[in-house]
Amino acid sequence: MQRPANARKPRASSQARIAGILAAARALLAEEGVAGLSIYSVAERAEMPPSSVYHFFASVPAILEALTADVHAAFRACLQQPIETSALRDWRDLSRLVEQRMLAIYAGDAAARQLILAQHGLSEVTQADRQHDIELGHLMHALFDHHFPLPVLPAEIDVFALALELSDRVYARSVQLHGEITPRLAEEGMRVFDVYLGLYLPPYLPKRDSQS
Secondary structure, three states, X not given: OOOOOOOOOOOXXXXXXXXXXXXXXHHHHHHHOHHHOOHHHHHHXXXXXXXXXXHHOOOHHHHHHHHHHHHHHHHHHHHHOOOOHHHOOOHHHHHXXXXXXXXXXXXXXXXXXXXXXXXXXXXXXXXXXXXXXXXXXXXHHHHHHHHOOOOOOOXXXXXXXXXXXXXXXXXXXXXXXXXXXXXXXXXXXXXXXXXXXXXXXXXXXXOOOOOO
16 A cells, blocks of 8 residues: 655654754753753753653754754855845855855854854764755855856865855854954955955956846
């Protein structure tokens, strides 16, 4: 007998418990950083037994990987927001707009700052972040090419992903020193992003005449 098409989808109750676990972990992460997280502290904040947390997440790094995916989903969404080509003078305007949107996510989400920018030493989370950066880099490449005809970029280097990593290094430095991304270091991070892209993009690119 054939299974129903939705047989493997999580039940609504399971989805609600996963959402509750992640919300609790996000709150603890924002308040206390990674050091404040354990299966037991998350269970207590989520008001459920630790066994329920273990049922969905085998470890704290597994919870943090799921939260990292949520943060990068917000980054992907900001890349998909409408942008009028007519408002762009050159590719640096697009670069600045994208970075400002990402900075707004960091500013409004302390958990995102802890996950992506703080020094936590969790290789699983760092690796997940890098993989998501590659995906963001591909989306950003497509976004830039949507507005400007890009030159051929080297296949062996993810130029946009590496630009994101480099600017994040500056933002991370600010979080380590000040607990937040200061306006001065936000500007410096955007400059790093532009300078690195400028190694591969010419100073002037014509705008595409029409958008599909």
